[in-house]
Amino acid sequence: AIVVPPINANNFELKQTLINLVQSNQFTGRQDPHNYLRFFNKVTSTFRHPEVPNTTVKLLLFPFSLEGEARIWLDKEPPRSILTWEDLVSKFINQVFPPSKTTYLRNEITNFLQKSNETFNEAWERFKDLLRQCPHHGFSELHQLDTFYNALNPNDQDALDSAAGGNFLDKIPRECLSIIESKSKVRYSRIRVTDVRANANAPLSSSSHSNSFDLQQIAAALEDKLDIRMNRFEKSLNEMKNSIVTPTAPLKAVTKVCVTCGSNHSYNQCLLTRGGNDFPVFHDNI
Template sequence: MADNRTMAQMLQAPIEGYEDAIVIPPINANNFELKQPLINLVQSNKFTGRQDPHNHLRFFNKVTSTFRHPEVPNTSVKLLLFPFSLDGEARDWLDKEPPRSILTWDDLVSKFINQFFPPSKTTYLRNKITNFFQEPNETFNEAWERFKGLLRQCPHHGFSELHQLDTFYNSLNSNDQDALDSAAGAISRKNASRRF
């Protein structure tokens, strides 16, 4: 098939391929607009790719939860605002995603976490949680805070609450285990006495 375009037409820059990766669902609301103060608030804590992506998502969710419009789903607001929260390496990542490849907020979160918190890091932190041990000179409270910190670093660890408590209890030195056992016994004796 012959190409009948003129030389000038062939030399023009293409106009396709400039679509964003994020697809924003149609918003059928009257008088809807993102206000500059909300954009500024999102931009006040930009993610560059070097920080904890979970903390970034927590902050972003907190900020976007402050905005409500009766006819606009919060997920649409999040999809509109998220690019404003990125800079540097993170902005480059989003720009390199294929056009129209992110259709929902869950898609975006999944791709974002997989990019900046790869499965190898999840495996590493899951192993640190599973093999957690109280340090020799560490107090009970210090060990508890350090353990909770590991859980916060990897919120998708998949351990049930019972498994977490069991892991922590088994990591304690015998004195702290005895103290917990005593406290638990006192609590269960109190509860038993209330029944009678």
């Protein structure tokens, strides 16, 4: 079924060690096909020939990688029906990963929701697992991030908004992903510390696991609220600082000048104004 392009290179041959490596981990039809293709691509990338494309090497090696139902499928394909590596991958995926399974996983991704007893880190890991199970889901990064954010509980949404300094989804996808990964790592490390402390202090009983989990949830929730309040306080403080206008020059003191004689006193204190007989003595300038 597979048509291998002509090979004009001299002294080209598939090493038996490479064939043995592929045959040591054959695809039977029960494994994840995408994981297997990643393994196969990694193995074949170790073999390079300057005059032979890597896709040709893959077409030659792929039949050795199948056994059982997967091998039967390839043998039943019409002669000369697979002309390129892309053709082979497409038919392989459609056979072992039918459209119905793709539809099911796409729906799981679209309808994803954080469980009531699920931490932020656990929800993020579960969401990524769904994406890995269906790498051809067709959802853009922005769509994936929007789906995950709207699937979270209000506390975790507030935590992301706080970390983003506003609406989380206003950030570009790369920044959103960085914030999520950062929050996930922090939350995971906090839970591990809380779990160790709870296990060290809790009595040995059948309820110790549930007590530990409750402590994890309470500690994580309190720390999230504290983070949110601190970020809001810092934001308000920065806004207050920005609203203060610094004068460009110091203000000069107001000097009293008499409109009658021009001396440094008020109009009411001037002797001329009050009709006195004492007149100021004027001198010539030096």
